[in-house]
Amino acid sequence: MSRKVKWGVLSTADIAKRCTIPGMQKAENCCLYGIAGRSKEKVDQYKEIFGFEKAYYSMDEMLDDPEIEAVYIPLPNTLHKEWVLKAAAKGKHILCEKPLSGTEADVKEMIDACDKAGVLFMEAFAYLHSPLITSVKATLDSGIIGDLSFMESVFITPGYTPDNIRVRRETLGGSVYDLGCYCTSLMLTLFGEEPKEVKAIGHFTDQHIDDFASAYFHFDENRRACMVSGMCSAQRGDRFFLYGTEGTIEAPIPFNADGELTYYVKKGEDCQEVHVSVRDNYCLEVEQLGNCILNGEQPHVTHEFSLQNARVMDKVLKEIGY
Structure with missing residues (x-):
């Protein structure tokens, strides 16, 4: 064994x-x-x-x-x-x-x-180990939808009770820290670079945390992205859409989802369904770091990536006045 x-x-x-x-x-x-x-x-x-x-x-x-x-x-x-x-x-x-x-x-x-x-x-970031993300990135890189020009991502959930660490300022609660980090990390993964400009607005609760935030990102070559994070919805909702010069990729799939997942590649009147079998994302991240320890693999979520994501989040939080 x-x-x-x-x-x-x-x-x-x-x-x-x-x-x-x-x-x-x-x-x-x-x-x-x-x-x-x-x-x-x-x-x-x-x-x-x-x-x-x-x-x-x-x-x-x-x-x-x-x-x-x-x-x-x-x-x-x-x-x-x-x-x-x-x-x-x-x-x-x-x-x-x-x-x-x-x-x-x-x-x-x-x-x-x-x-x-x-x-x-x-x-x-368990979801970054998912074959779904690997498949979406490969589809994007294949050029089937042309050059990526715009991306939108959303992660919203219902609110939490006041004692939950996600909504307490002293534990760095708020929607950007808890949910928006998924949107920014995915954006960095798919664009492959940091944005040159960040604009954002947020709404703050009596506990001084953002229960809603919306951010705009501008990249080189006039490429753009936007994200919405919030703890203010009656239902959970997370998804991401990619808009290319020749088509779109639509992934109305929750972050960290597993099982038989489907996303959609659309070009004009044509819509292709892409099916991906995904194991437990949390299992995948633990196995990957285990392989780094045992077999010398390199961590999938690199130090530079974590620093990039932290820089982008810093800018969003500064913009909303956190």
Whole structure:
């Protein structure tokens, strides 16, 4: 049997329970070795539900265990930097939830610390590992819709209760940090460069976070993009459309979707359906970082990409007055 990476999950956050740990269970090169948190009750519960080998009742205790090779960090945005630096200092490879931190400067400090410690470090954009994104990029690059001239992306959800970290200023909540980062990261992936101009507006709640934001991006050669992020809709809605000089690609598909997915390539009266089989995106990202650790692959979400996305988000947040 091939060797598996011994993973530790640094916190009992909801995103870990709902999405990432179930994905880790499916990953062929992942051993669910440890779960850590401040609540003994929740840690014991996660250990029983998911079958972790060990429980740790402080996060430092997990980092001190030499058996742990890699950690997944699903903590609130404001805690990412602290625990990435601590994990790197202990020689652990790191998968950290998006967005990596609040600013490009923080992201650079995290990257530099991981490079100095000689550990792998990747931002957890699970959807970027999806064969759907690979297929859309290949279709775009084939020239079938001509040159990309405009892109629109939307990610909106219902609101959250006031105690949710996604809507609290002290945990860097808000729609741009939580949802808009998907739109900006996809835009960078498909355009392959950073925009030259960013304009944005936002609406702020009494808790001083943006529950709605809309941004405009201008690229070289008069190419453009727009995004909408919001925590203000009765229903979740996420999708992206690409407009070329000869046709369009329409992907009315949720981020991080799996199963049998379909997007549409339209040229004049012709509409082609493209079907893609997609495994659990969270499983794919864990397997990919595992392959980096075990087989010398390079992280799919690179440091430069994370810095680019942080720079774009900084500009959007500055524009809306966050």
